[in-house]
Amino acid sequence: MRLSILAFCIPALLFCSAHATDNTKQAGKKPPIKPVSVTVYVAGDIADCRKKPAEESMAARTAELIAAGLDKDKTARAITLGDNTYPVGNPSEFTKCYDPTWGRFKDKTLPSPGNHDYGMPKALGYYNYFGDLAGPDRRGYYATRLGKWQILSLNSNLDQPQMQAQLSWLKEELANNKQSCTLAFWHHPVYSSGGHGNNENMQAAWKMLAAAKADIVLTSHDHDYERFAPLDANGDRDDKQGIRSFVVGTGGAKLTPMFLPKGSTEIRDNSTHGVLKLSLHDKSYEWEFLPVPGQSFTDKGKGSCH
Structure with missing residues (x-):
């Protein structure tokens, strides 16, 4: 008799459990929201075909790293940190050197201009090549969103009136931001121990980003890789609220040579070409420097948004 009762009750319990689940769904309860994660591949100082054709250039090798990642993840994006071509950013440099390399994933690229791109008047080659991808009105700055991240592409090559217009725009973008995390990128680093050193062009933008508790700033200009500890508005270390910045001029x-490291330098290298891979999560991020095949330097870690 005891066995008979068990045999009867077990299906009943299963039915009751399934029935309760159905009632929960019918009550309108939403399933948990899945975390959003977006990957970006980053470098600046990219396409130089003065000594080798495009397919043999180092830009072709760094492009392979990105293309492989984009093939595996259709939501991933590439970011350029300026000096997209050498020596002066003329249209033929973009068509003959950049396009066969990093141009393979042009439609998935978030670009920014560098001083070599402005070797042509008004950066004609850069804006003609990237078109709407370079932002509106050929001003060189724009905002977008990736996952839960506010993404700000800024222009560090502007004269004072244009820079003031950019700062006014940036202030408004930061004030209206509703995303969990913020990443900004441009060409000239505010802090660097590379050959060009610190650059004041974007100091005001840095202070504005620090006040808004931005999380990551990416630059290039110096042809090396350097990661800094989180820094506050004045460039002092602030592990809790500071901006983590990277120089990635390895595209x-x-x-090029480097000077003595800064007090806030955490790691640096000028022997390896490659790209920085950033995984942007809902409230955190991970980074990994990917070297081209045959070179060995790498760097990886993770951080949380403010």
Whole structure:
């Protein structure tokens, strides 16, 4: 008799459990929201075909790293940190050197201009090549969103009136931001121990981003890789609220010497070409420097948004 009762009750319990689940769904309860994660591949100082054709250039090798990642993840994006071509950013440099390399994923690229791109009057080659991808009105700055991240592409090559217009725009973008995390990128680093050193062009933008508790700033200009500890508005270390910044001038142009490291330098290298891979999560991020095949330097870690 005891066995008979068990045999009867077990299906009943299963039915009751399934029935309760159905009632929960019918009550209108929403399933948990899945975390959003977006991957970006980053470098600047990219396409230089003065000594080698495009297919043999170092830009072709860094482009392979990105193309492989984009093939596996259709939501991933590439970011350029300026000096997209050398030596002066003329249209033929974009068509003959950039397009066969990083141009393979042009439609998935978020670009920014560098001083070599402005070697042509008004950066004609850069804006003609990237078109709407470079932002509106050929001003060189724009905002977009990736996952839960506010993404700000800024222009560090502007004269004072244009820079003031950019700062006014930036102030408004930061004030209206509703995303969990913020990443900004441009060409000239505010802080660097590379050959060009610190650059004041974007100091006001840095202070504005720090006040808004931005999380990451990406730059290039110096042809090396350097990661800094989180820094506050004045460039002092602030592990809780500071901006973590990277110099990633390793996209293909010849690597250059570095000076003594800054007190806030955490790691640096000027012997390896490659790209920075950033995984942007809902409230955190991970980074990994990917070297081109045959070179060995790498760097990886993770952080949380403010």
